[in-house]
Amino acid sequence: MELSTIAGQSIPTFPLSSTDEKAIPLLGFGTTEYPFGASIHTLKETILEAIKLGYRHFDTAAIYLSEQPLGEAISDALRLGLIKSRDELFITSKLWCSDAHHDFVLPALKKTLQNLKLEYLNLFLIHWPLSLKPGKYEFPFQKEDIVPFDPKSVWEAMEECQGLGLTKSIGVSNFSCKKLETILSTAKIPPAVNQVEMNPLWQQKKLRKFCEEKGILVEAYSPLGAKGTAWGTNRVMECEVLKEIAHAKGKSLAQVCLRWAHEQGVCALVKSFNKERMKQNLDIFYWKLTADEPHKISQLPQCKGFPGAAFLSDDGPYKSVEELWDGEI
Numbered sequence: 001m002e003l004s005t006i007a008g009q010s011i012p013t014f015p016l017s018s019t020d021e022k023a024i025p026l027l028g029f030g031t032t033e034y035p036f037g038a039s040i041h042t043l044k045e046t047i048l049e050a051i052k053l054g055y056r057h058f059d060t061a062a063i064y065l066s067e068q069p070l071g072e073a074i075s076d077a078l079r080l081g082l083i084k085s086r087d088e089l090f091i092t093s094k095l096w097c098s099d100a101h102h103d104f105v106l107p108a109l110k111k112t113l114q115n116l117k118l119e120y121l122n123l124f125l126i127h128w129p130l131s132l133k134p135g136k137y138e139f140p141f142q143k144e145d146i147v148p149f150d151p152k153s154v155w156e157a158m159e160e161c162q163g164l165g166l167t168k169s170i171g172v173s174n175f176s177c178k179k180l181e182t183i184l185s186t187a188k189i190p191p192a193v194n195q196v197e198m199n200p201l202w203q204q205k206k207l208r209k210f211c212e213e214k215g216i217l218v219e220a221y222s223p224l225g226a227k228g229t230a231w232g233t234n235r236v237m238e239c240e241v242l243k244e245i246a247h248a249k250g251k252s253l254a255q256v257c258l259r260w261a262h263e264q265g266v267c268a269l270v271k272s273f274n275k276e277r278m279k280q281n282l283d284i285f286y287w288k289l290t291a292d293e294p295h296k297i298s299q300l301p302q303c304k305g306f307p308g309a310a311f312l313s314d315d316g317p318y319k320s321v322e323e324l325w326d327g328e329i
């Protein structure tokens with residue numbers, strides 16, 4: 001793992017693929033919020049502030065409504081000289097489920113690039129192993145819009161996107177080991193990343209071991225439990241064991257969660273639109289957890305924050321959370 005110094009901050013990076021000279025910074029800035037787009041009018045300034053603080057990795061998605069403000073912030077950062085070139089940034093976006101059909105993937109990526117005013121993404125992910133009727137972007141979506149998902153043809157289209165140079169790497173999100181196996185069984189380009197919920201209360205031990213064996217980098221979303229969102233809970237931020245560790249270290253509970261994720265060898269994506277917390281979340285690289293602390297964390301009872309009930313339908317493809325996560329819940 002190499003250390004790259006950016007804007008006074010050192011965020012460790014990892015060389016994700018041979019097609020991307022820009023290694024992935026192992027801490028990324030999340031741009032979703034609940035409800036989606038709630039602070040769309042201030043988001044550009046927030047992201048610009050994040051760039052000033054030293055964030056270089058940004059996670060967006062077509063469904064978040066944050067692609068456009070992120071693109072505007074990047075243009076402003078270049079104009080203001082905060083960065084010399086777009087190549088200094090690592091930008092991820094995601095294919096929404098209504099575009100998870102072979103012929104819709106490339107147009108969706110082109111639209112994403114247009115929103116971002118960029119010529120390429122660093123990473124393009126299938127957001128969920130799920131398809132919705134094409135053209136439907138309402139959120140929350142209707143159960144009757146859920147249609148069968150064909151991983152093989154969607155992945156082929158993702159590979160075409162990488163082949164065209166419109167994204168340097170491709171990957172998936174919210175995929176179980178079994179669903180990754182399905183992709184790997186026909187893939188010409190294996191997924192570089194699986195972005196999943198991961199925090200001290202949902203540690204993903206089995207999935208992480210599988211991904212490590214296959215050379216797939218795990219990205220941890222909701223590393224603080226996403227308190228206050230439809231997909232999160234306050235359980236992580238109110239966990240007594242984490243509070244005790246934070247108190248003993250003189251760090252915040254959020255910093256303990258992010259440091260723990262970092263020490264587990266994953267890339268953590270954290271969202272804060274508050275300047276002080278944005279700063280605090282960056283300060284996780286110059287101290288360590290002591291040996292007994294990860295041990296205490298590893299003993300915490302596990303409880304998934306977002307089982308994904310919205311993605312279930314009586315007509316399938318997933319009728320239960322066990323089917324959605326292939327029993328890994």
Ligand SMILES: NC(=O)C1=CN([C@@H]2O[C@H](COP(=O)(O)OP(=O)(O)OC[C@H]3O[C@@H](n4cnc5c(N)ncnc54)[C@H](OP(=O)(O)O)[C@@H]3O)[C@@H](O)[C@H]2O)C=CC1
Binds near residue numbers: 220
């Ligand atoms: N692929 C997928 O399906 C998903 C991907 N993601 C990605 O992962 C990113 C991060 O996950 P997310 O779900 O947003 O949840 P997080 O675990 O990052 O939690 C975000 C919440 O924590 C608060 N917070 C942030 N920092 C601190 C701190 N230091 N102290 C106290 N509270 C804090 C934020 O509030 P405030 O802003 O007020 O600081 C916000 O309410 C997303 O933004 C998105 O990019 C997320 C969910 C699903």
Ligand SMILES: O=C[C@H](O)[C@@H](O)[C@@H](O)[C@H](O)C(=O)O
Binds near residue numbers: 032061230231306310
């Ligand atoms: O009901 C669905 C959820 O809100 C889901 O869409 C989000 O968790 C999303 O995956 C995200 O990336 O933020």
